[in-house]
Amino acid sequence: MKKNYTSIRKLIPIIILALFALILISACGPVKKNATGLEDxxxxxxxxxxxxxxxxxxxxxxxxxxxxxxxxxxxxxxxxxxxxxxxxxxxxxxxxxxxxxxxxxxxxxxxxxxxxxxxxxxxxxxxxxxxxxxxxxxxxxxxxxxxxxxxxxxxxxxxxxxxxxxxxxxxxxxxxxxxLYNAKYERKDLEAQILRDHGWILYVQADYLLAMNKPEDNFVWLRRAVNTDMERWIFAYYIENASPVYLNADSIQVIRNRVTEKYYRSSDNQSFVEISDDYKTTNEVNFLGRYALLTQGLWRMSDKTMGGPFLSYTFYDEDTKRIYMLDGSLYAPKYEKKSIIQQLDVTLSSFMTKKDMSEEKIEELMDELD
Incomplete structure (x- = not known):
């Protein structure tokens, strides 16, 4: 009997801890689950x-x-x-x-x-x-x-x-x-290369490729699902020692058309991407705490063979004295495109200059280049 009593005494602290934990859980109330359903x-x-x-x-x-x-x-x-x-x-x-x-x-x-x-x-x-x-x-x-x-x-x-x-x-x-964000599938090697060559980053998912990196032209082009019926393009272009006076709808169209005519060309080099006049809008927005112009509309090949939607943020960054143009385009003729354009929009919103980043994040990315 004494042996049983001793065993029970040993269990008392465990029972008390278990009851205390149960009280804490009850006090916190039911755990909320994540909301479900379609985004739209x-x-x-x-x-x-x-x-x-x-x-x-x-x-x-x-x-x-x-x-x-x-x-x-x-x-x-x-x-x-x-x-x-x-x-x-x-x-x-x-x-x-x-x-x-x-x-x-x-x-x-x-x-x-x-x-x-x-x-x-x-x-x-x-x-x-x-x-x-x-x-x-x-x-x-x-x-x-x-x-x-x-x-x-x-x-x-x-x-x-x-x-x-x-x-x-x-x-x-x-x-x-x-x-979308998953550190396991993040292309930190590409982010590190962009940071080293240009002084900023975007979150790059695993299935994106660095199609073009032109530090001498201030231009980066990322592509996903190349040569398929659901291809996505992201480019970033910036102007050094710029003035915010260039932030207007007319200038944005001229700059974008100039960039895409140079870099977004057909395989035979006979046609290029340009902005279509249909459904084009430009609105003032707050982009990551910066005044920006959001341009949305349709792109098309100059020979009218293909096209799709695009969106573009153009803004002046005071710290770097640069005008940035961050642009996402989609070619998906067989699919609804609204949700995919939203994914491009969210990716563009992951933009950070080097000054926006912590030292730990910078060191982590730079280690990818070693």
């Missing part, structure tokens, strides 16, 4: 009658058509009832929309989400959108859209279209970068 799908929780009145505005904002050159919707909207909310708590993109005090089930749910101070702001029409990140799942955006009346809500949605789209695009890019 938004589930809209709304009363059926109210959704009929909001649908046109929501479609105009979130489902606008982009041309690649085939028409593709930016986001696809799927309406769901508030009674289906449990099945939507794991989804990536969710909108909950209703007037604040309409009496609908969705309106009542929104009232339960917002505290009294926030409701007063809504009633004064001083705010209409409330973003809740990671509400039920990791990397999730739940956007609450509400106003005093259905008419005012429609108006606010249309007036705030750029910010509404930006919120979903930003979190989508964040999720996409997480899925």
């Amino acid at each position: 799908e938004i589930f809209v929780i709304a009363d059926s009658v109210e959704f009929e009145e909001l649908e046109a505005s929501l479609l105009q904002v979130f489902s606008k058509i982009i041309y690649t050159p085939q028409p593709e919707k930016l986001f696809r909207l799927t309406r769901k009832s508030i009674n289906q909310i449990e099945s939507l708590k794991k989804k990536k993109n969710v909108i909950i929309a209703a007037p604040l005090n309409s009496g609908s089930l969705t309106s009542n749910y929104i009232n339960g989400l917002l505290n009294p101070e926030v409701k007063k702001i809504v009633e004064q029409d001083s705010a209409y959108v409330f973003n809740k990140y990671d509400l039920w799942a990791n990397d999730q955006l739940v956007m609450v859209l509400t106003s005093p009346t259905i008419e005012q809500l429609n108006k606010n949605i249309l007036n705030g279209h750029e910010n509404l789209i930006h919120n979903f695009q930003t979190i989508s890019d964040k999720r996409l970068f997480k899925s």
